[in-house]
Amino acid sequence: MKKLLIKCAVSVGFMLSLYSLNIQTAMAHGEKALEPFIRMRTIQWYDVQWDKQKFNVNDEVSVSGKFHVAEDWPVSVPKPEASFLNISTPGPVLIRTERYLNGKPWMNSVALQPGGDYNFKIVLKGRLPGRYHIHPFFNLKDAGQVMGPGVWLDITGSPSDFSNPVKTINGELVDMETFGLGNGIFWHSFWGLLATAWLLWWVRRPLFIPRYRMLQAGLEDELVTSNDRLIAKGILIGVPVLVLAINAMTISRYPNTIPLQASLDQILPLSAQVNAGVVDVETLKAEYRIPERAMTFTVKVNNRSENPLQIGEFSTANVHFLNKDLQAAYQGDPNSLTAPEGLSLDNAAPIQPGEQRTMTITASDAFWETEKLDGLIRDADSRIGGLLFLYDTVTAARYISSITAAVIPKFN
Numbered sequence: 001m002k003k004l005l006i007k008c009a010v011s012v013g014f015m016l017s018l019y020s021l022n023i024q025t026a027m028a029h030g031e032k033a034l035e036p037f038i039r040m041r042t043i044q045w046y047d048v049q050w051d052k053q054k055f056n057v058n059d060e061v062s063v064s065g066k067f068h069v070a071e072d073w074p075v076s077v078p079k080p081e082a083s084f085l086n087i088s089t090p091g092p093v094l095i096r097t098e099r100y101l102n103g104k105p106w107m108n109s110v111a112l113q114p115g116g117d118y119n120f121k122i123v124l125k126g127r128l129p130g131r132y133h134i135h136p137f138f139n140l141k142d143a144g145q146v147m148g149p150g151v152w153l154d155i156t157g158s159p160s161d162f163s164n165p166v167k168t169i170n171g172e173l174v175d176m177e178t179f180g181l182g183n184g185i186f187w188h189s190f191w192g193l194l195a196t197a198w199l200l201w202w203v204r205r206p207l208f209i210p211r212y213r214m215l216q217a218g219l220e221d222e223l224v225t226s227n228d229r230l231i232a233k234g235i236l237i238g239v240p241v242l243v244l245a246i247n248a249m250t251i252s253r254y255p256n257t258i259p260l261q262a263s264l265d266q267i268l269p270l271s272a273q274v275n276a277g278v279v280d281v282e283t284l285k286a287e288y289r290i291p292e293r294a295m296t297f298t299v300k301v302n303n304r305s306e307n308p309l310q311i312g313e314f315s316t317a318n319v320h321f322l323n324k325d326l327q328a329a330y331q332g333d334p335n336s337l338t339a340p341e342g343l344s345l346d347n348a349a350p351i352q353p354g355e356q357r358t359m360t361i362t363a364s365d366a367f368w369e370t371e372k373l374d375g376l377i378r379d380a381d382s383r384i385g386g387l388l389f390l391y392d393t394v395t396a397a398r399y400i401s402s403i404t405a406a407v408i409p410k411f412n
Contacts, residue, residue, distance in 0.1 A: 031135070031147040031318070036376040037074055039317040041385035041404065043138045043146040044068040046315055047331050050151055057126045057157035060097065063087070063136055064121040065148070069269070070385050071115040072404035080112035082141040082264060085120060093132050093155065095164060098123035101267050108265045109141075115402075116269025126155040127162050149318045149336045169256050194239075201231065278305050279390055279399045284358070286384055286405035288377055291412065294364030295384065299403065301357050307394040308350035314343055314363045316386030317373055321363035323348075329391050329398070339365035350393050361388075377409040 031039075048065030055061055069080060087096060099106060100121040112118070122136065132155070136148040164176040214223060280302040287296045303309050312326035321342035322330055332338070346360040368374045376382055385404040391397070 031150065032372045034144055034146065035379055035381075036317065036373045037379050037381045037383055037385075038077055038143065039146060040373070040376070041070045041072050041074050041383065042077060042080070042140065042143070043148075044070055044315070044385065044387050044402065045136075045148040045318060046387055046400070048136065048149050049333065050153075053151055054154040054156070055126055057129055057155060057159065057161045058163065059126050060123055061094075061126065061153065062121055062123045064119070065136075066117060066119045067138075067148070068117050068387060068400070068402055069112045069114050070402060070404070072383065072385050072402075073114045074381050074383075076381060078140070078142040079114070080138075080140055082109045083112050084109045084139045085122070086137060086139060087122060087124060088135040088137050088145070088147065088150075090132055091128070093126075093128040093130060094124040094134070094153075095127055096122060097125050101265075102270060104267055106265050106267065108261055108263050110265040110267055113269050117400075118267075118269055125164070126157070128159055129155045129157050131155075147318070149333065151333065151335070169258070194235075198235065201228075279303060279309065279401060281388055281390075281401035281403055283403045283405040285408070287408045287410050288368075288374065289410045290374070290377075292364060293366055293368045293374065294362050295368065295407075297361045297363075297403070297405065299359060299361060299388075301351055301359065301390075303351045303353055303355050303357075305392065305399075306353050307392045308352050309390045309399065310348075310350050310393055311343070311345060311361065311388065312391045313389040314361065314386055315389070316384065317371065319365075319367045319371055319373070321365065326391060329389075329396065331398075337367055337371065339363075339367055342367075351390075376407055382407050 045065060045067045048063065051062050051064075053061075073079065085099065085101070087094065098121075101110060102118055102120075120136075132153050133150055134153050135150040137145045138148075139145050162177060165173055166176050167173050211223060214220065282300045282302075283297055284300055285298040288294070289296060297314075301309075301311075310323070310326055312323045312329050314321045315332075319337045319339070320330070320332055321339045323343045323345070324341040325348065327340060330338075342363055342365040344362045344364070346362075347357070351357050376384060383404060384407050385402065388401045388403050390399040390401070392399070
């Protein structure tokens with residue numbers, strides 16, 4: 001009896017652990033689904049901020065930030081010639097009201113330029129109360145979704161309070177939450193009933209074996225009666241006539257309409273960053289030390305600025321490794337995937353003006369494993385990419401350099 005109780009307890013514990021795992025999985029939005037080299041070397045997000053994380057139904061919330069389109073774009077991933085910026089949500093809990101790229105409003109897909117930097121802003125409106133994990137993301141044509149950093153949003157209030165009034169081009173004010181709902185229900189029901197009636201007309205008579213026997217007996221002409229042919233002709237003629245008539249009535253009632261847009265926006269990246277020609281960073285070597293869960297870079301930094309510089313952060317796939325001595329300069333969300341002391345330097349002294357220094361940078365934390373970034377060493381494209389942030393020790397100006405290198409795994 002005691003052994004049976006122990007076995008039951010172990011089984012229940014195992015089932016509860018699987019249930020907990022499923023809950024954790026359900027809260028995610030596929031951030032770790034793509035291969036590490038795609039997440040690291042396509043869209044590199046930074047400075048992503050939400051203006052608030054708790055608000056009511058009908059209140060607006062905005063997310064803004066920047067992203068760099070990596071120069072070392074993976075050869076196996078189609079170029080970002082058609083990309084769409086959106087928000088990943090667990091259902092229609094928010095609606096998007098505005099969207100800007102480099103200060104320009106846009107609603108179509110956009111062609112991005114590798115090596116370019118862009119800033120973005122998306123304005124959303126609360127629709128359903130609850131607590132939700134939300135991400136901005138880029139949907140890359142033929143590649144998939146590259147997620148930005150996620151946050152938890154708390155929406156309070158009642159679902160019945162939500163409204164979405166929009167003024168049409170005719171000046172009429174309509175609520176998009178209910179506009180055309182009755183008409184949509186009617187036509188879905190009509191076509192569903194028509195299809196069901198057509199199906200029932202055929203299945204009301206004996207099927208399969210009786211019909212098979214009639215075929216074997218050479219009575220195939222009796223399988224389709226004159227009534228069957230009459231009804232089929234009526235449907236063949238009536239359905240197109242009905243569709244054309246209703247379409248004409250709709251055009252007459254709504255003469256001014258704008259079709260769904262299928263164009264491709266061309267928005268140029270931001271002007272070249274101020275560090276262009278001022279700070280150069282060349283990656284000489286990258287090693288991933290598996291036992292230590294640490295990525296080690298050997299880089300050559302050329303400081304052409306007028307002030308000393310210090311390396312403060314390395315960011316890749318939404319994970320931020322910070323230099324503990326320069327955490328005050330970090331501009332991201334401290335509650336995101338941040339390793340506060342994850343960045344270490346073999347020479348922490350500031351890089352002086354005019355100095356060229358070859359140095360070793362180590363980014364170490366369990367995030368390499370928990371975010372499935374260590375799978376990079378098993379990819380066919382085993383290269384890493386990310387952003388290195390350097391700070392002016394006098395003016396606190398920030399310089400950003402995109403770095404990339406082939407990764408050599410170290411097993412001891």
